[in-house]
Amino acid sequence: MRPTLVLFDIDGTLVDTGGAGRIGLQESFRSVFGLDDIDGPVSRVRFDGKTDPTIIADIAREAGIPAADVEARYTELQEGYVRSLRSELTAPNPRRRVMPGVRPLLEILSTRPDVFLGLVTGNIEEGARAKLDAFALNGYFVDGGFASDHPERSEIARIAHERLSRRAGFRFPPDRVVVIGDTELDVRCARSNAFRAIAVVSGSVSRERLEAASPDTLLPDLADAPAVLAALGLPD
Numbered sequence: 001m002r003p004t005l006v007l008f009d010i011d012g013t014l015v016d017t018g019g020a021g022r023i024g025l026q027e028s029f030r031s032v033f034g035l036d037d038i039d040g041p042v043s044r045v046r047f048d049g050k051t052d053p054t055i056i057a058d059i060a061r062e063a064g065i066p067a068a069d070v071e072a073r074y075t076e077l078q079e080g081y082v083r084s085l086r087s088e089l090t091a092p093n094p095r096r097r098v099m100p101g102v103r104p105l106l107e108i109l110s111t112r113p114d115v116f117l118g119l120v121t122g123n124i125e126e127g128a129r130a131k132l133d134a135f136a137l138n139g140y141f142v143d144g145g146f147a148s149d150h151p152e153r154s155e156i157a158r159i160a161h162e163r164l165s166r167r168a169g170f171r172f173p174p175d176r177v178v179v180i181g182d183t184e185l186d187v188r189c190a191r192s193n194a195f196r197a198i199a200v201v202s203g204s205v206s207r208e209r210l211e212a213a214s215p216d217t218l219l220p221d222l223a224d225a226p227a228v229l230a231a232l233g234l235p236d
Contacts, residue, residue, distance in 0.1 A: 005172040007120040007160050009181035012203025014102050015135050018095035024085030032076045048204045049183030051122035053151035082126045089134040098135050099202050101223030106140045118164045119144025120157045153185055154192040178232055184213035198231050
């Protein structure tokens with residue numbers, strides 16, 4: 001039995017927070033820099049697949065905030081973001097949901113002795129845990145790689161691999177590590193580490209763009225558990 005490490009992205013893959021992350025960053029920029037007109041700059045920034053540090057830099061550039069000012073108040077920005085994110089996640093929102101098939105799939109995978117679960121996400125760890133906590137999914141993921149570890153997603157995946165290997169007590173061969181995500185950037189981070197990639201069309205990225213990234217498997221979502229297990233190379 002060759003154990004498999006399965007690394008999940010969060011937004012668009014496991015959950016849809018209804019834009020809570022965007023709102024959280026928007027409110028943080030507004031409060032830290034006193035910008036009442038931050039909505040416009042934020043609306044011009046692409047969030048999907050990016051890491052929080054990259055998104056923050058993009059928002060600052062669109063808003064005309066010097067990088068040195070962002071660096072000087074970065075801790076305030078992150079603290080304000082997490083605070084606003086947690087508040088937003090308690091507000092009613094019909095869009096907010098666990099993505100199709102995620103909960104039963106995690107139940108299946110978490111009970112298998114040949115599977116280890118982890119996260120590989122562009123969220124800082126506090127933000128990631130806040131999002132998962134809102135849906136009672138934190139318990140499935142003991143560790144992972146986060147944007148608070150490194151601003152580049154390929155490095156985040158490498159860090160997740162190292163951490164989970166240490167926890168497991170052995171090093172997972174790259175061909176037994178699978179990244180599951182909803183953007184071409186998830187596929188790219190898997191490829192840069194020689195991991196396998198499963199892409200799902202459950203987020204905001206089109207099927208055509210995901211196909212162009214050439215994942216090992218492309219699925220509409222995670223609702224078909226046997227199809228996911230087959231893509232992971234796991235026997236039923």
